[in-house]
Amino acid sequence: MKNYLVIGHSSGIGEAISQQLSTNNFIIGTYYKKQPTHNNININSHHLNVLDGNIDLSYLPEKLDGLIYCPGAINLKPFARIKPDDFIEDYKLQVLGAIKIIQQCLPNLKNAENPSIVLFSTVAVQTGFNFHSIVSSSKGAIEGLTKALAAEFAPKIRVNCIAPSITNTPLASSILNTPEKIDANAQRHPLKRVGQVEDIANAAIFLLQQANWITGQILHVDGGMNSIKS
Numbered sequence: 743m744k745n746y747l748v749i750g751h752s753s754g755i756g757e758a759i760s761q762q763l764s765t766n767n768f769i770i771g772t773y774y775k776k777q778p779t780h781n782n783i784n785i786n787s788h789h790l791n792v793l794d795g796n797i798d799l800s801y802l803p804e805k806l807d808g809l810i811y812c813p814g815a816i817n818l819k820p821f822a823r824i825k826p827d828d829f830i831e832d833y834k835l836q837v838l839g840a841i842k843i844i845q846q847c848l849p850n851l852k853n854a855e856n857p858s859i860v861l862f863s864t865v866a867v868q869t870g871f872n873f874h875s876i877v878s879s880s881k882g883a884i885e886g887l888t889k890a891l892a893a894e895f896a897p898k899i900r901v902n903c904i905a906p907s908i909t910n911t912p913l914a915s916s917i918l919n920t921p922e923k924i925d926a927n928a929q930r931h932p933l934k935r936v937g938q939v940e941d942i943a944n945a946a947i948f949l950l951q952q953a954n955w956i957t958g959q960i961l962h963v964d965g966g967m968n969s970i971k972s
Contacts, residue, residue: 743766743767743768744767744768744807744808744854745767745768745770745802745803745805745806745807745808745854746763746767746768746769746770746806746807746808746809746810746950747769747770747771747772747799747802747806747808747809747810747843747847748760748763748769748770748771748772748810748812749772749790749792749809749810749811749812749813749839749843750772750773750774750811750812750813750814751769751771751772751773751785751787751812752771752773752774752787753911753912754812754909754911754912754913754939755812755862755906755909755911755939755942755943755946756771756810756812757939758939758940758942758943759810759812759942759943759946759947760785761943762943762944762947763947763950764785767807768786768803769785769786770786770788770801770802770803771785771786771787771788772787772788772789772790773787773788773789773790774789774790774791774792774813786801788801792813792835792839792840792842792843793834793835793839797842797843797846799843799846799847802847802850803850804850804853805850805853805854806847806850806851806853806854806857807851807854807855807856807857807858807950808857808858808859808860808950808951809843809844809847809851809857809858809859809860810859810860810946810950811839811840811843811844811859811860811861811862812862813835813836813839814835814836814862814877814913815832815835815836815877815913816877816913816914816917817832817876817877818873818874818876818877818917819873819875819876820873821873821875824875824876828876829876829879829880832876832877832879832880833879833880833883835880836877836880836881836883836884837880837883837884837887840861840884840887841887844859844891851899852898852899856900856954857898857899857900858899858900858901858902858949858950858951858953859891859895859899859900859901859902860902860903860904860946860949860950861884861887861888861901861902861903861904862881862884862903862904862905862906863881863882863884863885863888863903863904863905863960864877864878864881864905864906864907865905865906865907865962865964865967865968866878866881867881867882867885867905868905868960868962868968869967869968881905884903885903885905885960888901888902888903888958888959888960889958892957892958892959893958896957896958900949900953900954900956900957901957901958902949902953902956902957902958902959902960902961903959903960903961904942904945904946904949904960904961904963905960905961905962905963905964905968906937906941906942906963906964907931907936907937907963907964907965907967907968908927908936908937909936909937909938909939909941909942910924910936910937910938910939911939918936924936930967931964931965931966931967931972932965932966932967932970932972933965933966934965935965936965937963937964937965941963942963945961945963949961
């Protein structure tokens with residue numbers, strides 16, 4: 743049995759990853775606002791706000807085989823209406839939160855045989871979209887962090903990142919809240935559908951457990967949007 747820490751496991755992609763991993767592994771999951779309702783005894787839930795100044799992860803096991811950082815935000819605004827503080831607050835959640843968690847988990851990860859870190863970006867970093875300056879800035883930093891840490895932690899710890907396109911999660915509910923919006927977003931992708939949480943969770947499980955010769959990569963799970971013109 744392996745030990746995995748899923749930051750933000752109570753809904754969406756984090757929940758799907760936790761459920762897939764929990765069959766034969768011990769999952770430590772964190773939540774902020776929504777208390778999870780999982781009945782699986784292999785998921786040990788803890789309240790955590792990654793924006794807190796002091797984060798207590800003393801409950802972690804001595805050995806940690808994988809870390810998945812899922813918290814994110816989709817703040818879409820015209821650039822002219824964005825305040826500098828909006829960028830700072832988003833960066834605190836998406837980048838500084840990940841940094842604080844990784845730094846605390848390093849001793850536990852180093853005790854594992856083949857540890858892995860999975861972070862999350864967005865297709866909008868490499869493919870420019872209107873009104874995405876906040877999220878693209880933060881996730882661009884995550885992609886840079888992924889490559890830098892992969893170099894620094896090699897050969898002991900693998901570090902990779904998934905860059906999804908729009909995925910049907912609670913986080914994207916305001917964008918996909920009608921059948922018409924879902925269809926319109928689906929048609930923008932070469933594969934003509936929006937992402938499902940299982941699509942992203944499957945990629946995360948691959949990077950955690952099967953991708954033993956992969957590190958420093960940005961894996962685009964985006965229905966072909968980043969690389970294909972349809």
